[in-house]
Amino acid sequence: MRKREAKLAFSMLLPTALIVILVVLGPLVANFWISVKPVELADLRAPTALITERFRGDAEAVGDEVELEYRIRNSSPNQPVLDAAFTDTIPDGLRITGLDPRCSLSGQALSCILGELEGGFRERFRLQAEVTQAFLDTPADVRASEPSITGSGVNVLTSLDFTWENFRRVFSASEFWSVLRVTIYYTVFSTGGALIVGLFAAQLMNTAFKGRGILRGLFLFPYVAPVIAVTFTWLILLDPFSGTINAMLVEMGLIDGPINFFGTREVDISVFGLTFGFPVALSTVIAFEAWRYFPLSFLFILAAMQSVSSDMYEAAEMDGATPLQQFWYLSLPQLVGILSVLFLLRFIWTFNKFDDIFLLTGGAAGTRTLTVQVYEQGFALSNLGAGAAVAVVVFFLLLAFALVFFRFSPKEGGA
């Protein structure tokens, strides 16, 4: 009985396990593989041999000399194609007079063995033929029979070429450490920002009033709306030339000239004679993150607040605790659990985030995080191997966070 149940369970879990292994775990492992391979975006198209056929000469009378020309090339500029060969059918009525030594003819079937074509290989392959009466009687289109070529390209993904060059590039670049620093600032402040804003919003919504449902729905909009919609809206809102916010601030006399919020790396600010560089673009991105993800922490914190029984507050009220004391000594301690779980979860998710920064700044002006760096290396610079190497770094950092998360999370799964 027990065994049958286990069997049933496994069969029910099988589809999930399969798709997760194929699309999540498989690529995870493949990342390590690609990260130690010299693979560029262009290498993804495995080299293949290509062939086209041409008919040269005029076939007007019996005995005219014509040529069949096959243009053969290797699609890849640097990778070889192995064991290339092609076959074609010679039209009826053409008698081959000059046969290349690599070819053999049986009846009208031509087959040629080319062997290895090195990278960038090109050849015009010609066969002489003589026109016979049969060809003139029924002039067949020579190109009607497509030549077919075979050959195996070395797939760079499955080859056994390995290199440490990708990792060397990732770590030796001076920008690596600045990217890492930006990632940490971004992750910590975005997570904290979203939590604090969410805590405030939850405080607001924790009292019953008319229209609370509508307002709660509205507060969730930033999280629900597609990332492309909200990022482009922020870009246009904060545009230095025609953005509403800049125009408004200038009009009100709060700033002298428009601020390029997403394009300024740093502005020097002096406080009490101390001058320090304030990262404008990074802070704007962090503000965006707090704006977009506060609804999530808001929901969780509100749910936690509403599950606290009101008896405690009534008792505190009787004892003369003031509202701020009630918040500090009663509400906050109740929320510490959910707040810390939220912080860890959000921390990991913010760290993982790619879309937002990519769409807002593309990683420019001091906002390049590790995830944007994966894209930059892998696709913008077309070096898949280096991109995968950054992804491996991301993975290991994440693993470390996840270990911390499971160390501190309550034993009975989840929040």
Place this chain on the structure above:
Amino acid sequence: MAVIETTPPRDGFAFGTGTIISAVIGALAGFVIMIVVGVTLGLITGAFSAPPAGAAGLAGLIMGAFLGASPPVTRSSNRTRLIAAVFLVIVHLIATFAMPFGLPTNIVPVWQVMALVVFAVLTTIGTSLMIADLPSGQVSRYMAEAAFIRTMKGLGFVIFTVMVALPFYVMVMTSLKNQAQLLANPLDLSISFAGGFEGLFSSYIELFTQFNFGRYLLVSFVVSTATVLLTLLFSIPGAYAVARLRFTGRQAFARSILLIYMVPAIVLVIPLYAVFSQLGLRNSLIGLLIVYPATTVPVALYMLKGYFEGIPAELEEAGLMDGLTRLGVIIKITLPLALPALASVSLYVFMIAWNEFLFAFMFLDDPSIFTLSRGVVSLNSSEVPRQHLMAGAVVATVPVLIVFLWLERFLVTGLTAGSVKG
């Protein structure tokens, strides 16, 4: 308890700490509400000027002092509020030399009057709500803190609403403008009916006629719905097995599901791109329909598992006793009971698939199979005017917002019960 506090007379005016606090609250309310109302007036009418928030603060100060000095019992009566509002308007008009919004009186006069009324009503009611029953004279710490919290909440509502609504407002309004209007005055977000219906919605009309957005919309719907169905197909049996059936490794499995959910898409994108390119799956919707369910199944499984565990096992055992098979039990007993969870999982997965950007952006090259996310990104070029971009953003946002508002209660309970991410 024996000490009886000396309370100020409850039926007359009185001055003291309470009055000062009320005045400060009134000043704050006047200041903030003037900025909000003034900016809103500017954006709606297109006649923008810096709102005279200082004068409004002064007017609010005097009005707040009046409200605070009046006895708490009469404070919420309409008569007192009306007098306070009149006070407010008069002081404000004097302080701004009869230009309540910094605009000459002959510009959009009707709007200005309306805005002034809105300003007076909001400020007066807001202030009296924030002051509430604060005594005019001596104020206990409890009362002062309560007033402070009410004030913070009042400000919070204003700030949060503006913060959330402003970007969406700008998004919609920008999409209704044309290039010339946008360049002439970026602060003019009024609706202009000069061009008629077609002039107003010209960006949308162009998107659907020239930019193929009808097709993107269709593709997005197909992809999102298919993702939801596939995810449910995979995760329902999986969640049931983890929740109900006993087998070795159950706990480990339940935990690793959550771990898998933390794997970022960006780590998967390079290998998937490489392999899908070679298999010819990259530039195809099939490819997306392999990746999307795979990334949503873990979280769906986790959410459903939580719900299934809450369904009493006795119900299912009764079904088994009556001769139903496991499958019969799941279909006839468990799933009908789990409908709310199915709704919230479906909505959540739909949102993820609809909003997904990275894979759509990396995989799709062929404009005939663009999803909306991919389609809107293709509008982000210097050749396409930005009202088109905003119209595209609206087109992408509206369907998912409708679905969300329709099923909101399921999402809220589902998310908080299942404890998930963003």
